[in-house]
Amino acid sequence: xxxxxxxxxxxxxxxxxxxxxxxxxxxxxxxxxxxxxxxxxxxxxxxxxxxxxxxxxxxxxxxxxxxxxxxxxxxxxxxxxxxxxxxxxxxxxxxxxxxxxxxxxxxxxxxxxxxxxxxxxxxxxxxxxxxxxxxxxxxxxxxxxxxxxxxxxxxxxxxxxxxxxxxxxxxxxxxxxxxxxxxxxxxxxxxxxxxxxxxxx
Amino acid sequence: xxxxxxxxxxxxxxxxxxxxxxxxxxxxxxxxxxxxxxxxxxxxxxxxxxxxxxxxxxxxxxxxxxxxxxxxxxxxxxxxxxxxxxxxxxxxxxxxxxxxxxxxxxxxxxxxxxxxxxxxxxxxxxxxxxxxxxxxxxxxxxxxxxxxxxxxxxxxxxxxxxxxxxxxxxxxxxxxxxxxxxxxxxxxxxxxxxxxxxxxx
DNA sequence: TTTTGACTACTTAAATAAAAAAGTCAGAAA
DNA sequence: TTTCTGACTTTTTTATTTAAGTAGTCAAAA
Numbered sequence: 395x396x397x398x399x400x401x402x403x404x405x406x407x408x409x410x411x412x413x414x415x416x417x418x419x420x421x422x423x424x425x426x427x428x429x430x431x432x433x434x435x436x437x438x439x440x441x442x443x444x445x446x447x448x449x450x451x452x453x454x455x456x457x458x459x460x461x462x463x464x465x466x467x468x469x470x471x472x473x474x475x476x477x478x479x480x481x482x483x484x485x486x487x488x489x490x491x492x493x494x495x496x497x498x499x500x501x502x503x504x505x506x507x508x509x510x511x512x513x514x515x516x517x518x519x520x521x522x523x524x525x526x527x528x529x530x531x532x533x534x535x536x537x538x539x540x541x542x543x544x545x546x547x548x549x550x551x552x553x554x555x556x557x558x559x560x561x562x563x564x565x566x567x568x569x570x571x572x573x574x575x576x577x578x579x580x581x582x583x584x585x586x587x588x589x590x591x592x593x594x595x
Numbered sequence: 596x597x598x599x600x601x602x603x604x605x606x607x608x609x610x611x612x613x614x615x616x617x618x619x620x621x622x623x624x625x626x627x628x629x630x631x632x633x634x635x636x637x638x639x640x641x642x643x644x645x646x647x648x649x650x651x652x653x654x655x656x657x658x659x660x661x662x663x664x665x666x667x668x669x670x671x672x673x674x675x676x677x678x679x680x681x682x683x684x685x686x687x688x689x690x691x692x693x694x695x696x697x698x699x700x701x702x703x704x705x706x707x708x709x710x711x712x713x714x715x716x717x718x719x720x721x722x723x724x725x726x727x728x729x730x731x732x733x734x735x736x737x738x739x740x741x742x743x744x745x746x747x748x749x750x751x752x753x754x755x756x757x758x759x760x761x762x763x764x765x766x767x768x769x770x771x772x773x774x775x776x777x778x779x780x781x782x783x784x785x786x787x788x789x790x791x792x793x794x795x796x
Numbered sequence: 797t798t799t800t801g802a803c804t805a806c807t808t809a810a811a812t813a814a815a816a817a818a819g820t821c822a823g824a825a826a
Numbered sequence: 827t828t829t830c831t832g833a834c835t836t837t838t839t840t841a842t843t844t845a846a847g848t849a850g851t852c853a854a855a856a
Binding site for chain 2: 797798799800801
Binding site for chain 2: 847848849850851852
């Protein structure tokens, strides 16, 4: 069982490497198998279909993200700084996994099946809830005014995601946004976050 | 000359009617001509090509918008209320001209030519400048803190536009967003605007 | 000066064929 | 028994051709 899990993880890692370069749709099960020097049916022994593999990949990426974010959660720093830290974490993930199009608040074209979309939305919801919890804690500490924390967290995250999606839409139509555009997205997200959090006081 | 301008305007009005229903790309010059009971070459007498006609349409719509907005501009009301008013104006335009996809801060697929995109971006810039001017006035009155007004106005408008684009992406994949989704967009934009303006104090 | 029927050139959409990828299975290797 | 594979089938994607539709022109008429 432990061996099996190790193999599963190795496949997921291999898949991620391909996905990062070529995206989910442009990566074939054959390529993933070849990279790992195994046959395609071996992959299908560990994952019933491509969707399950993609699901495993998304799961791993989001868990990495939540691990990082939840580590910062305990520290007793001002809300604005905490949010700035999260933005930078998300920005690194956004950059690294750009080709997977996991960016916006909404499931993208690359997640074809309903199952994947649902799973993605669950992760998204977990992120909102995490932010809502932090907002609630800040309310309890008197750092910001009382409010509907979940709705506010949703609005906060969507406003940041919206900035990203507009910047990408605006920018060059290349496969990958430029360093400059990336920097711009980060700067604007930090600005907006600062104003938003200040507006919650 | 006055007669010619009248005919031009009539053509623009006819084109808008079609565009509202079927969008720019799914409307043919023939259809516009038939609606007005004239021949296609008549249209080409007044507009050298379809782009020019679309340009005239966009120009008219934006001028209508700026007329409405600049009317409210003189009134001496709090910044937040002023912005709320503008959001409602834009929302009405968004709803009415949804099929033209003039919504986001970025030129959409329906604006094919560079000329149109440039013109659209000029209108977009004018809107940012208008908001920057209002922000500057609010700074001068001491209603909000000093800042880079243009950049802030850009961020403000993009954060609102981002909300719209995410809501549309999220929502049903129908041609038209539902009444409920529209209401949701408006409510969230008003919420975000309130928080944002408060954050500028 | 303004309008039109009849025309051409170009673009888009539909249909079809070819290629590639997902997924299966009987059986071999560990 | 669990893990793995070569050879296969089915489905999906992509490329190619074909047909249809649309933008734009022009000589001539109102």
